[in-house]
Amino acid sequence: MSPTATKPEVLVIDDENQIRRLLRFTLEDAGYAVREAETGHAGLVAAAHSPPDAVILDLGLPDLSGIEVLKRVREWSPLPVLILSVFGQEGSKIAALDAGADDYLTKPFGGGELLARLRALLRRVKPAEPANPVRFGTVEVDLVRRRVTKDGRKVKLTEKEYALLRLLVAHRDKVLTHRHILNELWGPKEAGQTHYLRIFMMRLRRKIEDEPDTPKFLQTESGIGYRLVSDAG
């Protein structure tokens, strides 16, 4: 990224000084501009004052709960929000994702992971790169011609399998909750039928993955949903 180009700006809302500092190092080294807020209220003010390109929001804030901050942000802006949570908070992660968070990271996390998530979020907002066809590994998904190939050979997918893959590709590198996928593919009435999803995911993996039992691309986020990891080699 050239120094003259406007750097994407990230607002970090976390009460832990050290986490903010480390995030600043990581993000600035990767070419982002960083603003910090120590509390939920300060974060809301900072975000409203001058909207950043993305928000990194800790779920455990001293004044407002992270979910509350998220809801208030969502009242006026669809800007991408990445949630930071600690282990064992599956419930609050799902609640945050349902409340409009775009992705989550569990502490402790690596810098590489963080940057990958952030890239995925910003890509969705600014689809600068040509979005079609999408490639991951030896798989190529042509969203315009509805054509999927693996190692150059056509992969035959059923209607629903393709719909599932297309959804994951459209949100690649970003977590999709079970409810979200079920809602998109089967409609709101079937949002509780997670076994539909698991069955189709199993079939899709058999067609897409080299080793369906240890998938590289179509990954499970236990208790939450799925993620298509597009840069998994």
Next chain:
Amino acid sequence: MVRLSPFISAFIPGLFQKSGVVRASPAAIGGKSQLDWMPPRLSALREYLEVLGVIAAVTIAGWFAPSGSYRAFGHIYLLAVIMLCLRVGRGPVLFAAIFSALAWNFVIIPPRLSFSVLDFEDGLILGTYFVVALIAGQLTARIRAQERSERLREQRATALFNLTRALTGARTMDDAVEAALRQADELFSAQTALLLPGESDRLVPHPASSFHLDELELNVAESARHEAREMGRFTTRHPRTGALHLPLLRAGSVLGVLVLRPPPAAALANPAQRELLRAFAAQVALLVEREHLRAASEREKLLAESDRLHRTLLDSVSHELKTPLAVLRSAAENLPKAEETRRADLAAEILTAASRLDRVVANLLNQTRLESGAVKPQPDWCDARDLISAARRGLGDALAGRPVRIEIPAEMPLFMADAPLMEQVITNLLHNAAQYTPAGSPLVVTAGVEAQKNRVFIAIADRGPGIPPKVRGQLFQKFRRGDETQGSGLGLGLSIVRGFMLAQGGDVVAENLPGLGACFTVFLPHTPHESVPIE
């Protein structure tokens, strides 16, 4: 004699029959032994009346007998007096001797209805008769008393023997108390109760007690306990109450009170019986003391165990937390001044330490969540392959260099489970396998359905040395590690596995596969899901 014996044994209850029972073969010892309260004894007046009746009957018979046989009646009177000896006390016997001599003289010895004796021979017979009747009566009474005390001693020995046997046979304190009280009920033909200090230090009746104590009796029992002396009936303190209160004394302290309520008419027979009561109370005291000691040693053991847990917890938590912290610190300090080629190594060390720390903290948190009941599984359809691959991904380098074979049948169904919990379970089992088997040895993960039992299983087998027999019993206990000298960790992994499986209505078992290695299998109940709509 043969014809006479039923009559004699009916008339002489103690001498022949009962002594026979008491001195009986060992078989009789196991039988019931009953210690009567002082016999529902003939009252003194009744005894005198009986004497009067018997002598009168002999006299009347003599009146109608031919007058020539009056001397033979001396023998009949003697027989009557000796038989009376066996039934009545000393006083009535004396009375019988005197009265019979007078009656014989007055009514039967000619001249009839006169005390005057005709000739010297009759006078001699009468005098001798009187002395013989007197001596025979006293002798018989003494023999009877001896026989009686002998019988009591025997009964006492048998009773205590039976009690001891019942007590040693009892498994729990309650069983033993029950046995002791039932024995007492029978032995003393009384109702018995055992009072032990309860929570507020008031005496509380043991549930095995055979009668209910009213407020008054409870108060008497309390004072018997505080003054450490016998009270109630047959004593000088509170003699009007219906029950006898015996404090259970051991080494100067009162452990409780044994309360005995004999039938209302009963009287305390003799010192021997009181002795038996005390001996009985002493046995019960011993029992209570034994229980106290057992409880104390139990507490001691519990304390020792919780002490061990605390020490282990402190030792291993501080070790497990401080080791990675030490690595982090020294690696970070060295990082700026390290040569370029070293930096990557240091960074790798930091990462390893961090993930180790992460695991320790996660295990501690999971164990705490389990113990505080904060684990609330949210079951959803799970795919075994998914769980296994997620767990492997999470373990990262911990499985490096190990071939992992996954054997899951194509028709493996989805099952209901809490995915994050299951992922943790599989992670811990894989990590455990990796820790206790040689580096590079393979792992085999299988899954399947046991249709007949309606459950699914996931098994993780290794090719290591297997589970050592000495740790098998405590495999799933917290803070227990397979081999204290080998590897590291808090010893929480398997405890969490078990906790998470039980929380989900499942289970985990460990076994050694002969010739292969250890195998941990988790089970979950399974009902197939509804069909998935065809597109």
